[in-house]
Amino acid sequence: MGLKDLFGRVFKPQAKPETRELAAVSLAARWSTYPSAGLTPERLSEIFRLADQGDVYRQMELFEEMEEKDAHLASLLQTRKMAVLSLDYGVLPYSKSPEDERIAGFVRETLDALPDVEGALLDLLDAIGKGFAFSEILWEVTGSQARVTELRWIPQKRVTFIQDLKPRLLTPEAPWQGEEPPPWKVIYHRFKARSGHAPRAGVLRVVGWMYLLKNYALKDWAAFNEVFGMPLRLGKYDPGASAADREALIRAIRSLGSDAAGVISKTTEIEFVEAASRLSGNANPYQTLAEFCNREMSKAVLGQTLTTDTAGATGTYSAARVHAQVRRDLVEADAQTLAVTLREQLLRPLVGFNFGWDRPCPWFRFKLTEEEDLKTLSEVYRNLKEIGVPLEGDRVAERFGVPLPQVDKKLEEGGN
Numbered sequence: 001m002g003l004k005d006l007f008g009r010v011f012k013p014q015a016k017p018e019t020r021e022l023a024a025v026s027l028a029a030r031w032s033t034y035p036s037a038g039l040t041p042e043r044l045s046e047i048f049r050l051a052d053q054g055d056v057y058r059q060m061e062l063f064e065e066m067e068e069k070d071a072h073l074a075s076l077l078q079t080r081k082m083a084v085l086s087l088d089y090g091v092l093p094y095s096k097s098p099e100d101e102r103i104a105g106f107v108r109e110t111l112d113a114l115p116d117v118e119g120a121l122l123d124l125l126d127a128i129g130k131g132f133a134f135s136e137i138l139w140e141v142t143g144s145q146a147r148v149t150e151l152r153w154i155p156q157k158r159v160t161f162i163q164d165l166k167p168r169l170l171t172p173e174a175p176w177q178g179e180e181p182p183p184w185k186v187i188y189h190r191f192k193a194r195s196g197h198a199p200r201a202g203v204l205r206v207v208g209w210m211y212l213l214k215n216y217a218l219k220d221w222a223a224f225n226e227v228f229g230m231p232l233r234l235g236k237y238d239p240g241a242s243a244a245d246r247e248a249l250i251r252a253i254r255s256l257g258s259d260a261a262g263v264i265s266k267t268t269e270i271e272f273v274e275a276a277s278r279l280s281g282n283a284n285p286y287q288t289l290a291e292f293c294n295r296e297m298s299k300a301v302l303g304q305t306l307t308t309d310t311a312g313a314t315g316t317y318s319a320a321r322v323h324a325q326v327r328r329d330l331v332e333a334d335a336q337t338l339a340v341t342l343r344e345q346l347l348r349p350l351v352g353f354n355f356g357w358d359r360p361c362p363w364f365r366f367k368l369t370e371e372e373d374l375k376t377l378s379e380v381y382r383n384l385k386e387i388g389v390p391l392e393g394d395r396v397a398e399r400f401g402v403p404l405p406q407v408d409k410k411l412e413e414g415g416n
Helices: 041-052 057-069 071-085 098-113 117-124 208-227 243-258 285-302 317-355 374-386 393-400 409-415
Strands: 089-092 132-142 145-154 186-190 232-236 269-273 363-366
Touching: 041 057, 041 208, 057 071, 057 208, 071 117, 071 285, 071 317, 089 098, 098 145, 098 317, 117 132, 117 145, 117 317, 145 317, 186 317, 208 285, 232 243, 317 363, 374 393
Parallel strands: none
Antiparallel strands: 089 363, 132 145, 132 186, 232 269
8 A cells, every 4th residue: 555645645755756847827816806896695695605615716715805804804804813923833853862853953954944934834824714724745856855945835725626525726727626635745734723624613604694794784884874863854846846846955964065055946945954873872873783793703813802802891800811821722723734744744855855765754843831820929939939839049049030149259268
């Protein structure tokens, strides 16, 4: 039984990596149909149904626009991604043997030489919103050595699931059904906000309806603000007025709204009726709906609301800490999922092509350090000291970041 790649395809161990560029940059990839323009519930359902059938093109375009148009949603996704990017990462040897140390050193050197590694990780973290992300591995073969020169992002709208549940790249040769990428040519990072297929797994699929409702609320609010507070202009004409007189009165009323000037007949009359506030009790239904949608988006993306929305909240410090802990769980899950993807789809072929496929693969790890409550820790140390537990001064100073007092050697010598 032969070796298999990430899609379960058998490949020859002695083969070299594919150096041909698959996702060549094209002008057509920049174009968008802007499906959010005039978005309705029926249109949104249609976009989701097409994605369920494997055609994710319109859904991915919609997700791109949702991030561009909604500042709150863009901030949530950016916060989620940056929380992982802010972590330090490293390559650890599979074991402490000299051979594994040498392999880990080669992998570490290759990653350090890649241009814009953080940007490549950010592209892969785009799977949080869209459900999956693709990056092409650009290989360079020199003699018997294969190195990775770049990780290039592939827009999700250039991927299709029409044929089966496995992703295929849309190319000029296969613009509809797509083609399978060669083994170890791409990194396919999946994010599962819930169980299901990749096109339905991202958090943007969850907040799609909230985005639509908020869009309606903002449009109605803008239309309301355009006329709110303006006096209502009523034109009155005699029953015997001609059609031309009525038309002239309409033009005069419209002119009074913009130019504050108009000409009317003596037999006609214009009355100004002051607009009364229709928002009694400072209750703004448009703002209420928009804030509700924002809170639902925050729950879907960050798992909580206190770190993003404190309007009208009496939040306590303890509640905020609980919510922050929920967000910490998401950061750890995102980091661990990405680390597994990189180890299985980037480090594995890098080791296999250069050292053999029977060699163990190094570990890719994000450094997750939990923030300590120094006040609580100080109370623990004080209680330990009171019951007679010996404590090392340098150890305590290291935990609290407090330097130990240094004895002046000159004074000490002078005393002797």
